[in-house]
Amino acid sequence: MNMLTPDENFAQTGLNLPPAPSPLGVYKPYLIDGKYLYVSGHGPVNDDKSLIIGRIGDTITMEDGKLAARQVGLTILSTIKTNLGSLNKVKRVIKVLGMVNCTPDFEKHPFIINGCSELFAQVWGTENGIGVRSAVGFGSLPDNIPVEIEALFELE
Secondary structure, three states, X not given: OOOOOHHXXXXXXXXXXXOOOXXXXXXXXXXXXXXXXXXXXXXXXXXXXXXXXXXXXXOEOHHHHHHHHHHHHHHHHHHHHHHHOOHHHEEEEEEEEEEEEEOOOOOOHHHHHHHHHHHHHHHHHHHHOOOEEEEEEEOOOHHHXXXXXXXXXXXX
């Protein structure tokens, strides 16, 4: 059985990594503690450094919200690759917290966050790429982004 590395798995997606964002507040984008990599909340950064903005259930559809969550996942991968040099340094996903900027009547938060979770499963496989998760709705998020995600990873 041919086992591909996370970097090779990502290359097969055909997707691009946007630029890793710089903090706009008083926090670190990531922190390593022993064998754990904590990644701060990330938003959906496009290749031109602009943000996807809007509210799900209002100006953004469910399907576009899921794509925005995938873009957040790509932004997290960019932070990992930029700062650690390779996605191969991550052994597995431990936890994902997905926050969805949505209307009060919106109920499909897990569907939205699947955009990120499915990407991580493609990169690290279903055994190591799927961790525990929370997907919750919020009345607003910074800069009116539709999705913010933070994650915890185990390092090799």
